[in-house]
Amino acid sequence: MRQIKVGVIGFGTVGMGTVKALWNQKEEIEKELGVGVKVVKIVDKEWMIGRPMVVPPDIKSSDPSEVIDDPEIEIVVEAMGGIDPAFDYVSQALARGKTVITPNKELIAKKGRELFQLSAENETDVYFEGAVGGGIPIIHTLKEQLLGDDILEVIGIVNGTTNYILSEMSLRKTSFEKALEDAKRKGFAEPIPTNDVEGYDSTYKIAILATLCFHGRVDVEKVYREGITRILTDDIEYARELGYTIKLLAIARRIGEDIELRVQPVLLPLSHPLSTVFGVENAIYVRSRTRDLTFRGPGAGGDATGSAMVGDIIDAIRNIKYEARGRVGCTCMRDLTVLPMESLISQNCVRVLALDVPGVLGKIASEFGNSGVSLSAVKQPVSTPGKLTNIYFLTHRIQERNIQKAIQSIQNLDVVKDVYAIRVEDGES
Ligand SMILES: NC(=O)c1ccc[n+]([C@@H]2O[C@H](COP(=O)([O-])OP(=O)(O)OC[C@H]3O[C@@H](n4cnc5c(N)ncnc54)[C@H](O)[C@@H]3O)[C@@H](O)[C@H]2O)c1
Ligand SMILES: N[C@@H](CCO)C(=O)O
């Protein structure tokens, strides 16, 4: 039986999950494909750190060239994360005609163009099912099954760490810091967790989804981004009173030939299907001219992502076996223009931290009015005369540029310490 050799670079949460899933499924895969599959080298730069997995010493290495330059290794798993040196390693592997499997959304979002060009030139493939929605088979679905569909929008909860944090804050009143610590311990968080909580990870994922859904490249720098670090448990409480929950959504919506593209915490109606996605679970909602689809499942973690990576390995083995490498190339044909945020229209929930003194509400309300923003509700959860207190204002639907103008002028009031706005997501722009 022919043996396909696999090399792994990066043996952390996902690297281990992938090798574990491959070893677990090895017999089944070999029986199914009629091809042997063997992990022959695992490279990591920090073997000193203990791992919950035993690896034969002869396949351990700290030298990536033992994978990249080994002509017998046909499939390279890159699971180290980041751009530098992952981009170089992946480029070198592709240049040598190897198939690359990676869960690295930053790499695909920022360097996809170069990598797909390189894989096309070398008639090989780059697979990245683990990069979006962890264990949810969304990439394969969009690239193959939905390729012919006319997709209008894709909305996702695509970061497990932030969804876990918001869920813990909402369901158990856990503090932000404690929930983040839990997410790190469980292996959901990125090597640099700022990438999760400040929304960067979601921008990479929505750039990838938009590229696949709208068949055009998206410049990841153009994705509007807000993280969840300013959300308070009180915000979630007030949102619930109004019939909403707070979720970090990644949204890509086609408007004419252009797209709306943003990552931000939003007030989402409790009746919306994504409002009941809790913890590390992710969900991706796709609306096309012919159908509405929701994909839901574990968005992070070694086991779920490892399984997705093994799905890619199986596809890669088939391509190699039937000499069909290069089969799943890039599906983007043009560059997409991203609309400026100022033109978007929505309701907003604005939290104002102000001194609780006579006339404060009037002063703030006038500034909303002066900026052309009309209000639909006001709430002051605790009243502590003379002290700083949070007051919530719910606006009617209005253009983003008016909201920004109102925020600016409210911020300038001497009784105001801080202003923060959360958009209401109602499915319209
Ligand atoms: N953790 C998840 O649930 C998850 C899910 C989907 C995708 N991802 C992506 O998977 C990738 C890896 O994430 P992770 O959570 O497994 O991270 P991790 O920190 O657990 O593992 C990364 C491993 O790579 C090693 N490494 C880093 N730089 C290296 C280098 N230059 N040479 C050799 N080894 C190196 C580290 O020592 C570490 O063992 C990232 O791109 C991440 O975005 C993670
Ligand atoms: N850190 C990421 C891993 C999965 O891509 C998350 O929390 O969703």
Ligand code: NA
């Ligand atoms: Na996936």
